[in-house]
Amino acid sequence: MDIHPQELLQQLFDSAVAAALPKGNLAEYLPKDTRQKAVVIGAGKAAASMAAELDAIWEGELSGVVVTRYDHGAPCQRIDIIEAAHPVPDDAGERVGRRILELVSGLGEDDLVICLLSGGGSSLLSLPAPGLTLSDKQAINKALLRSGAAIDEMNCVRKHLSAIKGGRLAAAAYPARLIALGISDVPGDEPTVIASGPTVADPTTSAQALAILDHYGIEVGVHVRDWLNSPESETVKPGDERLSRAEFHMIATPQDALDAAADVAMSHDITPLVLGDCIEGESREVAKVHAAIAKQIVKCGQPISAPCVILSGGETTVTIRGQGRGGRNSEFMLSLFNELKGLKGVYALAADTDGIDGVEDNAGAYITPELYQQAEAAGLKAEDYLADNDSYGFFSRLNTLVETGPTRTNVNDFRAILVLPE
Incomplete structure (x- = not known):
């Protein structure tokens, strides 16, 4: 040898690692006309490098915010890069989650949103569902990480405790056009699992989330259990009109x-x-x-x-x-x-x-x-x-x-x- x-x-x-970097893998999935105005959002360990690549090749007006893990930032001129905690969420992730949701709410059908997603987005984009707190999510996340639960099981629970995951982000952006670009960190490359699927329909249910918590013996407060037993906790399902203008493209895979x-x-x-x-x-x-x-x-x-x-x-x-x-x-x-x-x-x-x-x-x-x-x-x-x-x-x-x-x-x-x- x-x-x-x-x-x-x-x-x-x-x-x-080089094969999975955003550089050179992102451009082909963008609209042909890159001179239009776009709002950029995103979350994940690759979010900053994805944003930097988009910033370098997009010709039109660009603004927005992405969140990545601490020490995973990258220089970017037109997109704000916020760092937050992973794998257990912190208040920085909660604040940027709220900011991202507000950024896409109220857009019209002529608006374009580009969403950059990668592994780690589930913890980094942390916005608790109504009635839940960041402390609730932190405790459950820690318990899931110690339990040996698979990533799809953890993300099923996360989606149903979130105000932004499980298709809710795309629903908030409707009727704007939304293009989500993903780097897969999950077995099977399922968009529903990457960053807990904030822009795609979610086939899992709140009942399944409860069953996962029970299976691993993870104790939760009565208010968490009541939330998961309520219809409001259900995620956005296939066929929902609010997802009709959202698309998802995988730019790099394992x-x-x-x-x-x-x-x-x-x-x-x-x-x-x-x-x-x-x-x-x-x-x-x-x-x-x-x-x-x-x-x-x-x-x-x-x-x-x-x-x-x-x-x-x-x-x-x-x-x-x-x-x-x-x-x-x-x-x-x-x-x-x-x-x-x-x-x-x-x-x-x-x-x-x-x-x-x-x-x-x-x-x-x-x-x-x-x-x-x-x-x-x-x-x-x-x-x-x-x-x-x-x-x-x-x-x-x-x-x-x-x-x-x-x-x-x-x-x-x-x-x-x-x-x-x-």
Whole structure:
């Protein structure tokens, strides 16, 4: 191989992120006439970079506001960039949510609204439903994050506790024309799930939201339960006239990222095995399946032979039982490390394409065959760190965290397991 394994893994990740950046991916979905006036709104980890790209190519009058995560801003001349908290919402997100709703309300059918949406928008665009408070949403959001609930389940609850999600934003903008542009961070690339679908019809129900809360044993106040039991809590449904002038276009997806990484691998004569872009489940359990595939390649040359790289995306979850630090990608990597136990010829990297693994300052972690002996020599036992959900602490001590800083895009998890012949 003409490149060091660790360097190749980093190239694969970098190419995946580059494929999901707004630059070069946004223009084709805009109206042919970019000289008209447009109001811009948006939310997500990529909202600032999307706004900056739109600002650079739009010829007409442009104004508006988008909200992104703290430290994810980007220079923009004509669109206000507001930063707020993620993954648990704060009052900055509530204020900008109210501002965005007011900005689109009262527009006419000759007006144009461009809405920029990406992963993280659910927490960042936080406007509680009538009778609910930000504290209600914060408490429920924290509980959902700790529960191991899937992203579609979390967003079902969020939509029904919101005054702006679940199609309500598009309903408020009607009869203006609304063009929503999205970067997918969810399995299946469903517009209804990205940022909790503020501009599209929502097929889920308030009863389902209640069932999810009950399933995960999340306690809520009587006023929250009363709200979810009321007809007012229902989101905007398919066929609603207020959505007739709203359209949605996906400008980047997790599959785009995997395809880009596969191309880089092939350029180095490494065969890619793409498992899929919508893998879900407990991080540590998903890692066991990936490890089994790597072992089979090493042992039997099946389903493909080395040199090859296993690529996958999606959004795994972590059910928190310990007191440690770490996101789903570093937990995946710790479980993979524990399963492989230094298997010769196997290198791996798992990182979040937004550059932030959970709430930590790393994107993920990487491992090499030699790392297992290093951990043993240092007295580090992967099982103990897994039990405490302390993948960050484990890889920090081994100095193999992947640290990129905010990438200003988000197509979710990226995993690459490189298998080389002995």
